[in-house]
Amino acid sequence: MTLEITFVFGLLALTVILFIIDRIRMDIVAMMVVVALAVSGVITPAETVSGFGQSIVVMIAGLFVVGEGLFRTGIAASAGRLLLRLGGTNEVRLLLLMIPMVAGLSAFMSSTGAVALFIPVVLSMCRKASLSPSRMLMPLAFASLIGGMLTLIGTPPNVIVSGQMAAAGLATFGFFDFTPIGALILLVGTLYLVFVARHLLPVGKVPESEHPHLKEFAERYGITNHLHKIKVPKTSELIGKNVVDAGLRTHYEITLFAIRRSGKLVSSLLPVLAQTKIAAGDTLMAYGSPEAIGRLCAEQSLVSEGFPAGETTKLHQEFGVAEVLLRPRTGLIGNTIKDGRFREKFNLSVIGIRRDNEPMIAAFNGTPLAQGDTLLVAGGWRYIEQLKNKRDFVILETPAEMHDAPSRSERAPVAIVIMLAMLVLMVSGALSSLSAILLACFAMIALGCVTMDEAYKSLNSTSLVLIAGMLPLALAMKKTGGLDLIVEQLISIAGGDGPLILCAGLFIFTSVFSQFISNTATTVLVAPIALAAAQGLGINPEPLMMTVAIAASTAFATPIASPVNTLVLAPGNYRFIDFVKVGLPLQVLAMLITLTVTPMIFPF
Numbered sequence: 361m362t363l364e365i366t367f368v369f370g371l372l373a374l375t376v377i378l379f380i381i382d383r384i385r386m387d388i389v390a391m392m393v394v395v396a397l398a399v400s401g402v403i404t405p406a407e408t409v410s411g412f413g414q415s416i417v418v419m420i421a422g423l424f425v426v427g428e429g430l431f432r433t434g435i436a437a438s439a440g441r442l443l444l445r446l447g448g449t450n451e452v453r454l455l456l457l458m459i460p461m462v463a464g465l466s467a468f469m470s471s472t473g474a475v476a477l478f479i480p481v482v483l484s485m486c487r488k489a490s491l492s493p494s495r496m497l498m499p500l501a502f503a504s505l506i507g508g509m510l511t512l513i514g515t516p517p518n519v520i521v522s523g524q525m526a527a528a529g530l531a532t533f534g535f536f537d538f539t540p541i542g543a544l545i546l547l548v549g550t551l552y553l554v555f556v557a558r559h560l561l562p563v564g565k566v567p568e569s570e571h572p573h574l575k576e577f578a579e580r581y582g583i584t585n586h587l588h589k590i591k592v593p594k595t596s597e598l599i600g601k602n603v604v605d606a607g608l609r610t611h612y613e614i615t616l617f618a619i620r621r622s623g624k625l626v627s628s629l630l631p632v633l634a635q636t637k638i639a640a641g642d643t644l645m646a647y648g649s650p651e652a653i654g655r656l657c658a659e660q661s662l663v664s665e666g667f668p669a670g671e672t673t674k675l676h677q678e679f680g681v682a683e684v685l686l687r688p689r690t691g692l693i694g695n696t697i698k699d700g701r702f703r704e705k706f707n708l709s710v711i712g713i714r715r716d717n718e719p720m721i722a723a724f725n726g727t728p729l730a731q732g733d734t735l736l737v738a739g740g741w742r743y744i745e746q747l748k749n750k751r752d753f754v755i756l757e758t759p760a761e762m763h764d765a766p767s768r769s770e771r772a773p774v775a776i777v778i779m780l781a782m783l784v785l786m787v788s789g790a791l792s793s794l795s796a797i798l799l800a801c802f803a804m805i806a807l808g809c810v811t812m813d814e815a816y817k818s819l820n821s822t823s824l825v826l827i828a829g830m831l832p833l834a835l836a837m838k839k840t841g842g843l844d845l846i847v848e849q850l851i852s853i854a855g856g857d858g859p860l861i862l863c864a865g866l867f868i869f870t871s872v873f874s875q876f877i878s879n880t881a882t883t884v885l886v887a888p889i890a891l892a893a894a895q896g897l898g899i900n901p902e903p904l905m906m907t908v909a910i911a912a913s914t915a916f917a918t919p920i921a922s923p924v925n926t927l928v929l930a931p932g933n934y935r936f937i938d939f940v941k942v943g944l945p946l947q948v949l950a951m952l953i954t955l956t957v958t959p960m961i962f963p964f
Contacts, residue, residue, distance in 0.1 A: 364402050365842040371396055372833060372876060376918075386919065386929070386936070387821075390829025402836050411831030415794045421819055422794075422801040423476035426779065428818035429804035431480040432768050433775040443481075449489040451496075455554045458482070458496070459503040463546050466507025467514045468783070474504045475924040479931060494562045497932035498942055499553045501924040506549050508913050509542030511535055517883040517912035521905040524887045530901065541910060541957050545950050552949060557942045562934065586711075588653045590644040591663040598638045598660050606638065609698065612656045614648035617709040617738040647711040647738070681711070682744045684753040685734050692752055694728050706750070707743040712736030768809060775809045830920050833876075848889070859899050859964045860955065863907045866890055867951050870911035875921040879912040886912075902962035907954055914950045916943030 371393065378389045398408040411417065443461075447453035458478075466474040482500055486493045508515030512522060512535045522532040592598060598606050608614045619636065620643040638644070643665070646653065657664050686692060692700045697710045713720045713727070714734045720727065729735075735753075737744070747753055782800035785791040791799070804810050810818070836842075866886065873882045890908050894901035915921030919929045919939050928934070 362840065364840040365845065367400060368402060368833070368836045368840050368842050372837070375830075375833070376876065387825040387829065390825055393833055394829050397832050397836055403832060403839055407835055407839075408832050410835070411828035414828065414831055417824055417828045417831075419472065419794050419797050421824060422797040423472065424818045425801045425810060425815045426782065426797065426804055427476045427480050428814055429775050429809035430779065431484070432810050432814060433772040434768075435772055435775055435779075443485055444489055449491070451491060451558070452554055454485070454489065454491075455496070455499055455558075456550070459499055459550045459553060460546070462500055462503040463507030463510065466504040467510035467542075471504035471508045471515060472923045472927070474507065475501055475927050478504075479927065483931060492563060494932045494934065495558065497928035498561060498934065498938070499557065501922075501928045502549065502553060502916055502943070502946060503546075504924050505913050505915060505922060506542065506546045509545055509910055510539050511542075512538060514538070514542075515879070515909075515913050517879055517909045520883045521887050521909045524891055525901065525905060528891060528901075533902075533906070538906070538909070540961060541906070541954060544957060545910070545953050548949055548953060549946060552946060556945070560941045562938055586647050586649060588646050588648065588650075589665045590646055590653070590657065591665055592638060592640060592642040592644060593661060593663060594640045596638075596640070596661045598662070599640050600637060602635055602637050603703065608646070608656070612648065612652045614646050614652050614656055615709045615711050615738075616644055616646050617711065618645035619643065620645070647709070681736050681738045682747065682755055683734055683736055684747060684755050686729060686731065687752055687754060688731055690752040692729055693731055696728055700729065702737070706737070706739075706747065708737040708739035708747075710735050711738045771807065771809045774807050775804065778803045778807070778809070830876075859897065859903070860959065862893060862897070863904060863958070864951070864955055866904060867907050867911040867954060870908050871914045871947055871951065874912050874915045875918040879915055879922065883908060883912045899964045900962065903958045903964055906958050906962055910950065910954045910958075914947045916946045918943070 375389060375393055378384055378392075384392075394408050394411075397403055398405055443454055443457055447457045462474055462478055465478075478500055479497070482496050483493055485491075486496060505515075508518070512518050512533060518533070518538055526532045603616055606616075608616055619638070621639065621641075644662075648656075653664055656662060702708055702710050712735070713729075714736075715730065715732070737747075747755055778800050781803075782796050785796035785799070786793050790796075801815075805812060805815055838844075870882055870886050873886075886908050887905060890904040891901050894904045915925065917940050919925045919934065919936060921939070921943075925939060
């Protein structure tokens, strides 16, 4: 063993120890590896920083931006609400729904891409269900890795082993040849992650908002029972009138703040501006006393439908409230709400006033505003955001829902098309994964789903530095011949004890090294040796090659084993040892299934 090989093995061992001790940030350890390799001369200076230009790093950065676009347009929140609607807030049911969903997606696209797209979904879901992200994100990562075992294109190692067989003039694996083994690992892995791993995962903090919820605002201003949903039938006299002409505030002390209008592909909530006209079939979202609503419905042929919790949830995606304080010198002091022309000036409706820390219930429209009054204004989130630039108000508090609400929900159809186009291009092979992701990233920015500032902020620098910093170590092991040396020793030891023992040795070696270097790099090195060993022993190479491919995807036991593990490291607030505790048993289960089932499907 050469001095260079000894140095690289020692550096790998030291890196693993530092990761396990967890006293130094992992991205700093990765940069220490880069510096050590650069100083040692084992690889060239250009090669030591080559990780930052690797396609996988650029792909992950692009996927962060695509994921941010899905968050900003509300698609991530919608997916989270779908899971919550099906699974409630029960952690077990949510995991049982999420794991197969992510695995199914990963069977046809990059597991890294699937995780990057689902992280904002899971974080949104955890906030709404009051669950700790640490309970959901590691199962998310592992589900995507298992999903890669389901099809030929699910993960690069599957394609590599098939390509090696084709290069040797052998029949290649079919698209679904991986499915029986992968599906069984998915079934057993799901049961393990849901019913066993839950007790091994850290119990992190439930994400809390620094802001009060809308319910608290309603209680503070005494309007809890003053929100109503009113249907406009074809016979109503309000049809064709705008808000001013209808006189809802003047005659009934009722404030109209939103309209749900159907008739399109999807129902839409519209902000009620001064010129907004009421149409047949509209559902009006109004504030007023129950008595006033009853009188309005009786006189204008309207139908009151109450205000169910489900409608409130939908409403909060577009509309909300904010508490504002009148500035001392504002011209609004001394004017009534009507005279202040809030709707015309600010596109917002005043639905509550507090004076001397006491709410003025319902009948405040004719009361002049006074210095020190705080107002509860309702309307579209974008108009509430614009109050920051108004001289008349000081924004005191905004609700938690505002910070979860999509800022560009109107671009949601565009974001969906971009994401689907990216998936189609990746699955069909029309473009490389890198090209498809970069195109989607550019489209998200160019078409207004995410701004450049938001794109920059979405980049998880810790994950990117960690991945880029560890890639040169894999290159050093390959360049010095260290990895070849270990593989050859493994084959010489296990080859004489029968093909099953050889498969077990290949699985263990491939799986172990996939915890520290790229599973793609590991497969590139191990697959030719597995093929040569099969030919040397005169056995069918298919079970050995399948074993190598499956083992390369069992990157469960360290946060650097796969980019998907690194992606969930920071948002899940995990430590190195957490992956060992949860991932190692899953590796053993995958190995037992592979060694049992593979020879049945692909005999030696």
